[in-house]
Amino acid sequence: MSVAFAILLYIAAAIFLGGLFLRVRKYWRTPAPLKIPTMPAPTTQAGVVMRMGREVVLFESLFKSNKWTWVFGWMFHLSLLLAFFRHLRYSMSPDNILWPLINNPIVQSFGKYAGYAMLIGLLGLLARRIFVDRVRYISAPSDYLMLLLILIIAATGMSMSFIAHTDIVTLKMFVLGLLRFDIQPLPSSLLLQVHLATVAILMIIFPISKLLHAPGVFFSPTRNQVDNAREKRHIVPWAAKLDANRGYKTKDQLVKE
Amino acid sequence: MADFDTPEYRKYRAIPELTEGVMAESSPFIAKEVHQEPLGYPGELVDNWEQAAKDKMEDLLGRYRGLQVYLDSCVKCGACTDKCHYYLGTTDPKNMPVGRQDLLRSVYRRYFTFAGKYFPKLVGAKDLTKEVLDDWYSYFHQCSQCRRCSVYCPYGIDTAEISMAAREILDSVGIGQKYCNEIIGKVFKIGNNLGLPRRALKDTLEDLEEEIEEETGLPVKLPLDKKGADILLVTPSADFFAEPHIDGLIGYAKVFHEAGVNWTLSSHASEAGNFGMFIGSYENMQDVAMRVRQAAEDLGVKRIVHGECGHAWRIAYSFWNTLIGPWDFLDQNYPIPQHICEFTWDLIQNDKLKFDKSENDHRVMTFHDSCNVARATRMGDKPGGQFEIPRNVIKAVCNNYVEMDPETTKEGTYCCGGGGGLLTDDLMEIRVKGALPRMEALNEVVEEQGVTNMAAICAICKSQFTKVLPYYKMPMDMIVSVHQLVGDALILTGSEEALAAAEESDEE
Numbered sequence: 001m002s003v004a005f006a007i008l009l010y011i012a013a014a015i016f017l018g019g020l021f022l023r024v025r026k027y028w029r030t031p032a033p034l035k036i037p038t039m040p041a042p043t044t045q046a047g048v049v050m051r052m053g054r055e056v057v058l059f060e061s062l063f064k065s066n067k068w069t070w071v072f073g074w075m076f077h078l079s080l081l082l083a084f085f086r087h088l089r090y091s092m093s094p095d096n097i098l099w100p101l102i103n104n105p106i107v108q109s110f111g112k113y114a115g116y117a118m119l120i121g122l123l124g125l126l127a128r129r130i131f132v133d134r135v136r137y138i139s140a141p142s143d144y145l146m147l148l149l150i151l152i153i154a155a156t157g158m159s160m161s162f163i164a165h166t167d168i169v170t171l172k173m174f175v176l177g178l179l180r181f182d183i184q185p186l187p188s189s190l191l192l193q194v195h196l197a198t199v200a201i202l203m204i205i206f207p208i209s210k211l212l213h214a215p216g217v218f219f220s221p222t223r224n225q226v227d228n229a230r231e232k233r234h235i236v237p238w239a240a241k242l243d244a245n246r247g248y249k250t251k252d253q254l255v256k257e
Numbered sequence: 258m259a260d261f262d263t264p265e266y267r268k269y270r271a272i273p274e275l276t277e278g279v280m281a282e283s284s285p286f287i288a289k290e291v292h293q294e295p296l297g298y299p300g301e302l303v304d305n306w307e308q309a310a311k312d313k314m315e316d317l318l319g320r321y322r323g324l325q326v327y328l329d330s331c332v333k334c335g336a337c338t339d340k341c342h343y344y345l346g347t348t349d350p351k352n353m354p355v356g357r358q359d360l361l362r363s364v365y366r367r368y369f370t371f372a373g374k375y376f377p378k379l380v381g382a383k384d385l386t387k388e389v390l391d392d393w394y395s396y397f398h399q400c401s402q403c404r405r406c407s408v409y410c411p412y413g414i415d416t417a418e419i420s421m422a423a424r425e426i427l428d429s430v431g432i433g434q435k436y437c438n439e440i441i442g443k444v445f446k447i448g449n450n451l452g453l454p455r456r457a458l459k460d461t462l463e464d465l466e467e468e469i470e471e472e473t474g475l476p477v478k479l480p481l482d483k484k485g486a487d488i489l490l491v492t493p494s495a496d497f498f499a500e501p502h503i504d505g506l507i508g509y510a511k512v513f514h515e516a517g518v519n520w521t522l523s524s525h526a527s528e529a530g531n532f533g534m535f536i537g538s539y540e541n542m543q544d545v546a547m548r549v550r551q552a553a554e555d556l557g558v559k560r561i562v563h564g565e566c567g568h569a570w571r572i573a574y575s576f577w578n579t580l581i582g583p584w585d586f587l588d589q590n591y592p593i594p595q596h597i598c599e600f601t602w603d604l605i606q607n608d609k610l611k612f613d614k615s616e617n618d619h620r621v622m623t624f625h626d627s628c629n630v631a632r633a634t635r636m637g638d639k640p641g642g643q644f645e646i647p648r649n650v651i652k653a654v655c656n657n658y659v660e661m662d663p664e665t666t667k668e669g670t671y672c673c674g675g676g677g678g679l680l681t682d683d684l685m686e687i688r689v690k691g692a693l694p695r696m697e698a699l700n701e702v703v704e705e706q707g708v709t710n711m712a713a714i715c716a717i718c719k720s721q722f723t724k725v726l727p728y729y730k731m732p733m734d735m736i737v738s739v740h741q742l743v744g745d746a747l748i749l750t751g752s753e754e755a756l757a758a759a760e761e762s763d764e765e
Contacts, residue, residue, distance in 0.1 A: 038404060209372060220414070
């Protein structure tokens with residue numbers, strides 16, 4: 001069982017990292033030929049960093065749009081972040097220099113109770129998906145399953161925190177073992193196995209699903225472009241090539257026929 | 258008036274429940290071979306259209322980062338679902354921004370993603386069938402590319418980009434929209450959307466000069482193709498003949514006259530509008546825009562000023578430098594291009610223009626932010642100048658000014674309902690229904706604050722409102738040009754009005 005889970009997690013991690021790398025590389029390499037920031041937009045690069053920061057940290061546009069979706073969505077994502085930090089304790093030895101940042105009462109207890117906020121957020125999003133006719137109309141089965149998957153992850157994780165503790169010391173040995181390719185025994189707990197399996201599934205589907213919104217937002221031209229079209233000429237390689245092919249470079253050919 | 262009902266104003270602006278398929282029959286006339294050919298598109302649906310459409314989609318995915326990222330990133334959160342004026346006016350779910358995007362996204366997923374190739378049902382992926390193609394043609398011509406949805410999307414997904422891509426795919430397999438493609442052909446052949454030849458344009462401008470001279474007693478000129486002029490004015494051709502556009506043109510001419518600048522129009526570039534953007538074609542957009550550069554070089558001007566037009570100002574402000582730049586032969590001390598509102602506001606700030614604001618006292622004004630000016634361009638140095646500068650100009654020439662509901666102005670402004678290539682009679686139903694949110698906000702200030710007129714700075718807005726206001730039981734001449742207000746209040750040096758004002762101050 002331990003070996004099976006180790007293999008599953010290795011595969012999941014490989015697909016997650018490899019898939020994400022390929023996708024980000026695709027976004028990176030695909031040019032944005034025209035200036036299309038949603039205005040009013042910042043006129044400096046620093047301003048764009050601020051705009052993106054507000055978008056990623058506060059979900060600014062969603063806040064403008066719909067307060068309920070914002071509340072549930074923001075709660076969920078923030079709790080996810082806190083839970084992630086809390087989990088770092090299981091993959092870090094106490095002599096790591098970051099250990100005090102992770103293993104302190106604030107991160108650990110916030111991370112622990114964030115589970116409740118995560119559940120509320122997810123259930124709120126699920127309820128909107130089911131009960132608001134417009135959101136129901138746009139939902140595919142995968143949209144419900146995605147919420148269900150994360151709900152299972154959250155529920156099993158919280159159960160191990162609040163109801164049936166798993167052997168956390170052995171688990172940590174297993175995780176630290178994974179990190180140095182030395183497979184150690186995994187505690188035999190059904191909750192833990194479901195938790196790990198669903199996390200693995202989440203990692204596997206990440207690069208082939210709508211979870212790509214996470215890297216996607218950083219590449220969104222409406223959000224990451226500077227409003228300086230008049231001041232600075234923006235031209236991508238394929239457009240420059242097109243210009244050359246069409247003879248737009250030479251002034252002679254520009255003269256009215 | 259027509260075979261559809263004008264929507265009722267909603268109580269408390271409630272978000273309507275959806276009704277599937279109500280707008281499925283709304284489709285514009287299809288372009289004939291004669292309209293397709295000059296743009297480089299096949300004249301009718303090609304035999305291998307499935308493959309051709311997929312190939313085109315792949316081509317566009319490789320050329321436009323936005324398209325690739327937007328098709329991947331949507332999480333179906335629903336934030337955009339109540340943001341489109343066409344959804345609010347029709348309640349058709351395929352007019353929700355995400356509903357519209359999904360028409361393309363479901364096909365993208367089917368052929369270009371792992372999940373869609375192997376688990377199509379699970380992720381809502383669909384085969385490209387003739388029905389899907391028909392849905393594309395119908396619903397991608399119910400989007401005015403106004404970008405309101407992109408303001409509210411947490412990832413900035415811009416349905417305009419998706420609609421443009423879809424129209425480009427449709428054109429490339431032979432199903433173009435007659436209205437847009439015929440017009441682009443006219444620009445290539447004659448120089449403007451209306452197909453107004455140089456002779457007719459010249460006559461129109463001379464008539465206008467006479468009209469202004471009768472009114473003011475002054476020789477205010479509207480020069481055409483004047484070599485060596487300092488300023489080239491590029492303006493939508495509707496300004497030459499349509500109401501209330503033409504009053505705006507008179508306003509520009511008076512401002513230029515009073516400023517004492519040497520300016521000209523061009524018959525070669527007698528059109529600011531650029532429908533190449535509506536159909537998502539970089540090449541056609543560049544060809545249309547190139548006429549402006551050619552005219553500027555040919556006439557030897559130093560500056561370009563741009564008239565009141567929405568999508569056109571987007572292309573001029575955001576795209577010209579890319580498409581037809583660099584502008585190294587123009588005077589770098591001025592913005593290139595400069596909006597007529599920026600031009601007028603500069604003069605006002607420098608105390609170069611005198612106004613008799615009481616000339617506009619019979620009006621209580623409000624201002625409609627044109628969608629593409631608001632969300633795709635800027636005026637002045639600071640973000641948001643596109644909101645402030647036109648308002649500043651109006652307030653400088655009018656005593657009575659009122660704002661509409663802030664949810665419906667500035668970056669949240671609603672499209673007039675006729676943008677993006679929909680300003681054609683064969684799409685009257687969607688135009689009338691799409692105007693609902695703006696009409697509601699306007700009606701509110703009419704009833705509560707006595708607003709008599711609404712000003713706009715877009716040729717499409719002006720034509721669209723002229724047509725749809727009567728459907729909502731408001732007079733068609735409520736809509737005016739900003740520079741009509743400027744022209745009405747401007748005191749021209751040497752005019753009788755100016756002399757009278759001078760005498761009055763002498764007596765004091």
